[in-house]
Amino acid sequence: MTEQPISRFPPPELADLPQDIRERIAAVQEKSGFVPNVFLALARRPDEFRAFFAYHDALMEKPGTLSKAEREMIVVATSGVNQCQYCVVAHGAILRIRAKNPLIADQVAINHRKADLEPRQKAMLDFAVKVAERSHAIDDADYEELKSHGFSDDDAWDIAAIAAMFAMSNRLANAFSIRPNDEFYLMGRESRS
Known part of the structure; x- marks a missing residue:
């Protein structure tokens, strides 16, 4: 395998980043064993990095009726529609792990x-x-359909906000050619011995 650039724009040196961003990247690396390329790519713009991940965390890590696996399903399905390779691969890995299902991410994408x-x-x-x-075509019938499946108004808000936030994320990842880390491809899949 050849070493490919992680993004159209070279990532900053970790030592040159503000301490809070270095700490966030180090925490992710400690938890996952590697640094997801999106962290390095977005770190070029510290204020935007902070805003992006604050909103990400507010939507994806909050308690609520939607499970963490369901939140990842939203990301994978909408990222597939938006043809975002980075988000389908990265969040597909997270979905496989959270759903404890090695097949679901490919199906949803x-x-x-x-x-x-x-x-x-x-x-x-x-x-x-x-x-x-x-x-632009969302109307009352869409909300009624969600209610018929037991979703509350807060759930509908969360579903829409996650889809909208990742539409932005998909566009950034596509425009900046952010490459998925190789590690994501095997995460949450059954090993073949």
Whole structure:
């Protein structure tokens, strides 16, 4: 395997970054065993890095009705629609781990309607994909459909906000050619001995 650049723009040197960003990157590296390329790529702009990850954490790490696996499903489904290789690969790995299912991320990324999901999760992803593709067409019927599957108004907000936030993330990752770390491809998959 050849060494490829992680992004269109060279990442900054870790030693040159503000301490809070160095600490955040070190914490992620300690937890995962590597530094996801998106952290290095976005660290070029410290204020934007902080804002991006603050909103990410507010949506993805908060308590609520949506499980962490369901939040990752939203990211993977909408990132597939937006053709974002980085987010499909990286968040697909996280989804496989959180769902404890080595097949689910590939299914959701390609076509969530044919994935092995509950009807409730398919309705959630139908709404998320509509936000990603045609947010201007969201109407009361979309919210009623979510309610019929047991989703609250707060859940609907979370689904829409995650889809919208990752639409921005997908566009940045695509525009900056952020490459998924090789480590992501094998995470959460069954090993073959």
